[in-house]
Each structure stands twice: as structure tokens, then as C-alpha cells.
Amino acid sequence: MTVDETIRQVLADHGRLAVPVDTLADDADLFGAGMTSHASVNVMLALEDAFEFEFSEKMLKKSTFESIEAIRTGVLEMTGE
């Protein structure tokens, strides 16, 4: 799976979104789509498991998880790709 596919899969499994993840654009607001802060914690844990890294302290904020685009930027920064 590509990075984007993995991110979308994690969101489908753990984001508890009110709409199917396929209908969301890369820049769509995930919190607006129903992701709670609890769900975002699970998304984060699942991303760390899938990509085998740990988000740094400074990335642990709402904006890191606000859209697929933002998550991709965070993941690529942490995996150094």
C-alpha cells in the first residue's frame, strides 16, 4: 500500500468518521467529518504501528491530524522520506 492508502485505511478503521473515507478530499477537515479527539488518538496509535515510528512531542497537536494532507506531511517528516 502507498502512504496515502495506508493513511486512508487507518482512518477507515479508527477515525469513526461520519462519512466514508473515500468521499473525503485530501484537504477535507477530518474533525469536521466527525473525528473526535478520542478517535484521533487511536488514529495516531494505528499510524505509529503501521509506519513503525513515534510522533515527536511537537507533532502531538490537533493540526497534525486535521486532514489527510496534514497526516501525510507528518508521517513523511517522521519517517524521513
Add this chain to the structure above:
Amino acid sequence: MAVHQVIPVTRAGHVAARMAAIADEVAAPAAADVDESGRFPSETLAALKAEGLLAALVPVELGGGGASLDEVSAGLVALGRRCASSAMVVAMHHIQVACLVRHGRNDLLRDYLRELSHHQYLLASATTEVGTGGDVRSSICALEVVDGRFRVQKQAPVISYADDADAVLVTARRAADSPESDQVIVLCRPPGLELEQVGEWNALGFRGTCSTGFVLRATGDAEAVLDDPYGDISTRTMLPVAHLLWSSVWLGIATDAVDLARKFVQGEARRKPGTLPAAALRLAEVTVVHQQFVDMVQSSLSRYEAADSDADRLASIGFGVGMNALKVSASTLVVDIVRECMLICGLAAYRLDTPFSLGRHLRDSIGAALMVNNDRIMANNAQMLLVLRGE
């Protein structure tokens, strides 16, 4: 609504000093009746309004006092010592004001803050909803916005002092098709505000907060919706400010209990100079715990003020965990301290008709753990700790 003569309250220390004076002169003599009759502490609120103190947290350029949260906290400790119901009303009002100051940036809301300062409006809050219980981060009711006007109806199981408030800040889903967690907060005020009372408030403690249930119906200009999503308002402002100001009220209750216990032990000592009264050691112990409480509130205020203008820091997990820990600790310590003081003063505290009576303190303090249930707060912290990194 009368226009009050607003005295500028910009001098450092003024707000806390005036709140303390009103606590002694106005709130203390009325406290027993407020509690017994479960009535709104109108004389205390009138005295605070007459001195412009309901706008203490509004910036000076909008006509307010420009006071720091530290000062308001100190004032609430003083008020909490004399009448915890009054202090809780005032705390809840300032929490709403803090949200408006930081998150109400549009012209309508800025003008409202000017008006609030001028008329000394009192703000209430409707976050809790029938059906979601204490889970304030999800709403069932939704805003309906048509042609620049909003409409909302909320089944609110508790809105403290709604009958005496000039406006209510209400949480709701952003729109009919929004998920439960996509919330906004809207300022609802007459004439677009209608409150239909449901039931009575006959509770163990905080009886003067008059925290009755209502069906709330409101309409108004859509600009009355605060500019940030409720999730952000809650993390950055409402939750930390609420936990800080509630803790200040509870510290006031604990402080008065310790004062009474100390007076009691000193009385015993006077009767038998040369022998250490039986309860003196227990007093020394409770004084240690009380000092922890004082220092915890103070250091939490410093932590908040250090993070104040840094949105990322306020939204960080470590900060949130810390502010939740404050609420759980403070609400637990207040009960522990009052119970210890009850043991120190013995029957004199247990009886309802002595100067050392601690009945009201005990009843008020019990409510602290369930004003947003500590179990819920601990569950949130447990979740956040799954991802917290050490510094």
C-alpha cells in the same frame, strides 16, 4: 436593566481586594439564607455589578477591567470562603467571559463585550444536554442557519442561574447534518431567547446556583456564533479556565474549613495552656494538605499564564492532562480537608447551630467531583496518556 456606574478596575490587586471585601460585607451575611432557601445570591451579584467586577476579565479597550486570571482566582477564593454558591456563580460567569474574549472576534461579539462591560451582564452556560449527559464534547441539538440568522432548541438538564442571567452561551452541532462532535458555541440573548423551566433545583449543595433544567429556544444573528470550533474553545480556554476557577472556589471552601479548625484548636489551647490540644497534630496535618492545595492552584495558574498566548501549547496533550489533573486533585482535596476539619472540631462542626458548623462546607464540597464527573475526566486522561511523550 439599569446602567451601572462602572469604576475602572485596572489597578493591580484591585479586583481581588474588592471581591474579598464584598465577600466579607455582603456574601457572608447572606450565605446561610442563600443555602437554606436555595435562592440566587442577588445581593452579592448586585454588589459586584455596582463595582464593574463582572467585566474584570474583559480587556480595558472594550470597557472591562483587564484583570489577570490570577486576580479573579484570588477573588474567588475569598468569595468561596464566605459563600461557595456565590463564588460558583461568579466563576461560571467569568469562564464564559474568557471564552468570548478569546474566541469572539467578530464585530457583533466585540460590541457585545462592550455592552456587557457597560451594563454588567451576567452570562450563563448550557453545555450539558439531555441524552449526552456530562459528555460536553458532543451535542444532539443543531443550529439551523437561514439568511444570516440562527435558530436552536436544546434540552438542557442544568443551566445554573438562568433566570438571573442576561445571556446564555449554548453548545450545539454546527448544522443539522454535522456529526455529534462538530460543535459550535453561540451567544443566546433576549429577545431571541426563551427558557422553559423543567423541574426544580433542590440539591445537596451549591443550592444558591439555582441549577434548574430548561428547554432553551433561541434565535439571533448568525454572527453570535463564536469564531472558533467548540473543540478548540474547550481545549484552549473553557476547560483550563473552568478547572482553574472552579478549583479556586473549592480552595475557598477548604480554606474556611481550615480557618475554623484552627480557631477551634486555639480555643482549646487557651483553656489549658501548657498542654497540646488533642486535635493539634491533626490540624498540623491538614494544614500541610491545605498548603499543597494552595500551591497547586497557584502553579496551575502560572502554567496557564505561561501558555496563554501559545495556541499550540494550550492544545498540547501534556497541558490538557495537567489541567485535568488539577480538577481531579482539587475536587478530591476539598472533601478530604473538610472531613479532616470536621474531625478536628468534632460535634461543634457536626451540629448545624454552632460557629464551627461545617455542614454547608461538606455539602458544597461533595458536588465538586461530579461537576463534570471525575471518572469522565480520568477516562480522558487515560486516553491522552496513551500518546503523551515525556518532556
